[in-house]
Amino acid sequence: MSAARSDRWQAEVERRLGQGVELEFTLGQFALAVGAAPGDGALHAFLDGLVSAAIALRSDAYRCPMAPCARLLPAGTANTVCPFCLADFQQEGVAPEVEPAYRLVGESSRDIRWVIVIHGMNSRAKWQEAFSWEIANRLSYSAPVLIYKYGWATIDVFARWLHERLARRLGERMRIAIEEAQKSRLPDRPDIIAHSFGTLLLSRVLENPAFADLKFGRIITAASIVRPDFDWDRLIEQGRVEAVLNHVGGRDRAVPLAQFVIPGAGPGGKVGYLAAATLNVRADHYGHSGFFIPENLGAAISRHGLWQAFLTRPLAHFRPAGAFVPGPHWRPAPLPLRLCTRALAYGLFWVLAPFSWLRRRLDP
Amino acid sequence: MDSLSKPQLKELVRRVIVAQGNAFIKELLRGTGVKIGATKEDFAANLDAAIDADELTQEELEAWLAEVEGWGDQHLYLIEPPQVEAAMLATGIAGGVHASVLNAGASLDFPAALTLKHIAQSDAGLSMVWHQGKAGWNRFKPKDFTLEEGLEQYRFDAYRQRLDRSVVRFEWRFADPYCLVLIHRNPQIDHKAVFQDVRLTLVAIGCPDAALQPIPLDQAVKVAASRGKGVHSTRFELDGGYVEMASTLADGGIDAVEPVRVVLQAVDTGQFDRAQGMLHFAAEEHGTSRRIAVQVHGREGRLRIWAQCKREDVLRIVELLWAYNSAP
Numbered sequence: 001m002s003a004a005r006s007d008r009w010q011a012e013v014e015r016r017l018g019q020g021v022e023l024e025f026t027l028g029q030f031a032l033a034v035g036a037a038p039g040d041g042a043l044h045a046f047l048d049g050l051v052s053a054a055i056a057l058r059s060d061a062y063r064c065p066m067a068p069c070a071r072l073l074p075a076g077t078a079n080t081v082c083p084f085c086l087a088d089f090q091q092e093g094v095a096p097e098v099e100p101a102y103r104l105v106g107e108s109s110r111d112i113r114w115v116i117v118i119h120g121m122n123s124r125a126k127w128q129e130a131f132s133w134e135i136a137n138r139l140s141y142s143a144p145v146l147i148y149k150y151g152w153a154t155i156d157v158f159a160r161w162l163h164e165r166l167a168r169r170l171g172e173r174m175r176i177a178i179e180e181a182q183k184s185r186l187p188d189r190p191d192i193i194a195h196s197f198g199t200l201l202l203s204r205v206l207e208n209p210a211f212a213d214l215k216f217g218r219i220i221t222a223a224s225i226v227r228p229d230f231d232w233d234r235l236i237e238q239g240r241v242e243a244v245l246n247h248v249g250g251r252d253r254a255v256p257l258a259q260f261v262i263p264g265a266g267p268g269g270k271v272g273y274l275a276a277a278t279l280n281v282r283a284d285h286y287g288h289s290g291f292f293i294p295e296n297l298g299a300a301i302s303r304h305g306l307w308q309a310f311l312t313r314p315l316a317h318f319r320p321a322g323a324f325v326p327g328p329h330w331r332p333a334p335l336p337l338r339l340c341t342r343a344l345a346y347g348l349f350w351v352l353a354p355f356s357w358l359r360r361r362l363d364p
Numbered sequence: 365m366d367s368l369s370k371p372q373l374k375e376l377v378r379r380v381i382v383a384q385g386n387a388f389i390k391e392l393l394r395g396t397g398v399k400i401g402a403t404k405e406d407f408a409a410n411l412d413a414a415i416d417a418d419e420l421t422q423e424e425l426e427a428w429l430a431e432v433e434g435w436g437d438q439h440l441y442l443i444e445p446p447q448v449e450a451a452m453l454a455t456g457i458a459g460g461v462h463a464s465v466l467n468a469g470a471s472l473d474f475p476a477a478l479t480l481k482h483i484a485q486s487d488a489g490l491s492m493v494w495h496q497g498k499a500g501w502n503r504f505k506p507k508d509f510t511l512e513e514g515l516e517q518y519r520f521d522a523y524r525q526r527l528d529r530s531v532v533r534f535e536w537r538f539a540d541p542y543c544l545v546l547i548h549r550n551p552q553i554d555h556k557a558v559f560q561d562v563r564l565t566l567v568a569i570g571c572p573d574a575a576l577q578p579i580p581l582d583q584a585v586k587v588a589a590s591r592g593k594g595v596h597s598t599r600f601e602l603d604g605g606y607v608e609m610a611s612t613l614a615d616g617g618i619d620a621v622e623p624v625r626v627v628l629q630a631v632d633t634g635q636f637d638r639a640q641g642m643l644h645f646a647a648e649e650h651g652t653s654r655r656i657a658v659q660v661h662g663r664e665g666r667l668r669i670w671a672q673c674k675r676e677d678v679l680r681i682v683e684l685l686w687a688y689n690s691a692p
Binding site for chain 1: 437500501502503504505526549551590596612613614615616619620622625626627629630642644645646654655656657659668670671672
């Protein structure tokens with residue numbers, strides 16, 4: 001067997017496993033896909049090697065022997081009558097043709113069925129509309145997007161009790177959306193994309209026992225201000241969350257400051273998440289909102305872009321560029337320092353609160 | 365119960381072996397403690413030996429037959445239950461023309477016309493079995509020959525006669541909101557004629573005279589399609605058109621083929637009047653004893669079960685489909 005040919009076959013297997021597509025095939029179908037002859041003994045040996053290595057399972061597939069039909073017979077049939085052309089094989093004096101079939105051991109791709117997007121602070125988040133439009137255009141199918149807006153939050157982020165109120169509203173809105181989705185036969189687990197302060201609100205919903213019934217698909221946090229030691233592993237193990245991608249901006253200057261002024265915040269969008277089941281990916285040149293610059297957003301949600309790939313591919317083989325594992329010894333900034341800065345921020349909140357209230361009345 | 369002699373039991377065994385799947389015959393042999401074998405000839409010889417050694421009794425054989433014969437690789441209709449008090453049936457059967465087949469033993473007789481052979485009635489349900497012998501012809505190439513007469517050449521293609529033990533069953537578990545009519549796969553059996561025979565029998569045992577009403581299963585197909593797993597093909601129809609999707613894989617269903625799966629997700633099945641589809645039921649997921657492919661013809665209320673299986677498998681599949689059919 002030439003190395004070039006076997007490399008090509010191996011690359012095809014890795015593509016299929018990585019994308020979670022075309023995992024099941026007959027020898028003839030695979031041969032056609034890689035430009036080999038179905039009777040190629042080396043290809044047969046290569047595929048049997050995959051079986052020996054537990055990368056694939058082998059079985060016998062049966063094909064209708066009647067020339068105009070010649071379809072693969074579904075498993076779970078008695079193989080005496082073709083379910084498609086209804087030929088009775090005994091009556092016709094023929095027997096189904098047997099051919100080797102393989103199934104790569106891996107998960108199938110998944111679909112983005114519906115998404116909730118949550119914006120950050122101090123922003124009208126035009127990216128949400130851009131995301132909705134782009135995802136609608138780039139997917140080959142329909143995926144509803146719930147654009148959740150909680151208003152133009154500014155100094156509100158300095159007060160924990162306001163977080164709780166915003167998080168409660170977010171949880172209640174999510175519950176309504178999930179109920180509506182189920183009526184439309186959509187799954188009860190939306191995928192989530194959250195940015196900055198939106199990531200903190202999401203984490204508060206996940207921690208709130210009142211919303212323990214809410215379950216989510218895959219979550220993307222961008223410029224996260226969730227603490228790096230947030231227990232995503234427990235949520236994933238409990239089945240509340242399917243998987244988490246933490247997209248980190250290498251030039252994000254806002255995230256490191258969050259823990260000093262926003263109660264409960266942390267530099268997850270800088271340090272990464274410590275939870276072993278999460279996936280941290282750094283984009284070296286992104287600032288705090290670099291994810292939503294149109295060309296970056298378009299790239300992320302393109303067919304092979306990071307976000308679409310994370311939301312649709314099996315994760316066992318998902319190794320995107322920029323993936324990193326944070327060091328295990330992260331500690332929050334010293335408590336006295338954080339208490340001082342947060343007290344200042346909370347004081348500022350009360351000084352500016354009347355103006356903020358007025359501004360919200362005029363321009364929510 | 366009629367008692368069969370050992371030669372009669374052996375004859376029954378031989379006829380059943382021809383029709384049954386090897387997996388089920390092996391199961392019967394395992395229960396006897398004698399060796400199993402690999403071919404149908406082995407099975408016949410070993411079962412004969414088990415009968416001679418009294419390791420396989422008529423009761424055991426009949427219990428096994430009740431589990432496997434007439435269950436699977438067949439057509440199945442879900443129909444509305446008769447409007448009758450279940451408690452009245454015992455009187456109706458005992459006092460009617462079919463009293464002689466109440467709890468009758470296994471019959472070797474497969475007459476040309478569909479004939480009621482067995483009725484079992486209890487507090488839980490009513491079961492009736494009909495037999496019919498149907499002949500078919502299997503192509504048999506070893507007996508082909510050609511003949512030359514003068515300048516002409518003739519070709520003779522041989523067919524060997526096949527005798528099907530066609531079993532029709534009527535099953536009614538009183539707790540269920542449906543009854544089952546199970547019909548052997550032989551294409552020469554007229555389903556309308558079977559329905560008429562079942563109807564007349566029900567009348568004879570005390571049920572009101574009413575045509576059997578199949579229960580549409582369109583909703584079952586729609587719900588199965590929306591849940592994804594196990595659906596191999598679907599077809600949704602209305603008077604003006606249809607959409608049809610299928611996986612052509614042997615094992616994986618539509619959910620394993622991404623481009624087809626996303627098309628299925630985009631279909632608002634509620635807009636279609638009729639639905640049919642090929643569904644797969646797997647042991648680990650659905651609790652059946654093996655993987656079983658079932659074609660559901662929604663509007664007809666008919667299933668075509670494509671695999672040989674056992675009574676409990678058929679009942680499990682119907683329960684699952686009924687749950688789908690009842691889902692909003």
